[in-house]
Amino acid sequence: MENITFEKFKETELKVATILQAERVDGSDKLVKLQIDLGVEFGQRQIVAGIGLAYTPEDLVGKQIIIVANLEPKILMGLESQGMLLAASENSLPILLTPDKPAPKGCEVK
Numbered sequence: 001m002e003n004i005t006f007e008k009f010k011e012t013e014l015k016v017a018t019i020l021q022a023e024r025v026d027g028s029d030k031l032v033k034l035q036i037d038l039g040v041e042f043g044q045r046q047i048v049a050g051i052g053l054a055y056t057p058e059d060l061v062g063k064q065i066i067i068v069a070n071l072e073p074k075i076l077m078g079l080e081s082q083g084m085l086l087a088a089s090e091n092s093l094p095i096l097l098t099p100d101k102p103a104p105k106g107c108e109v110k
Contacts, residue, residue, distance in 0.1 A: 013068065014068060014069070015066070016065075016066060019034050020037050021034070032057060033047075039107075040106070050094070063096065065098055066098070071083055
């Protein structure tokens with residue numbers, strides 16, 4: 001993997017979001033559709049994430065997550081994903097990256 005410059009990295013907009021709703025995507029074991037809140041300035045949006053093998057929708061509602069907010073939208077199984085959540089991986093299972101204490105929705109991750 002190539003190194004990127006600090007200037008290139010600064011183009012990535014990382015934000016704190018709160019999960020409002022979560023549901024499994026029909027026809028997929030991995031995909032979960034999330035409605036997230038990025039606060040007053042950025043509003044609500046939908047993201048689709050491959051976290052269904054590690055998390056149930058019920059466990060996700062109310063969690064705060066870190067997302068890449070300025071990623072181009074992508075269609076996954078017919079659903080538009082308007083961002084990407086950040087997760088680590090252990091044994092091919094995702095581990096959500098979350099703030100260690102409540103953070104304002106939409107605040108920048110630096």
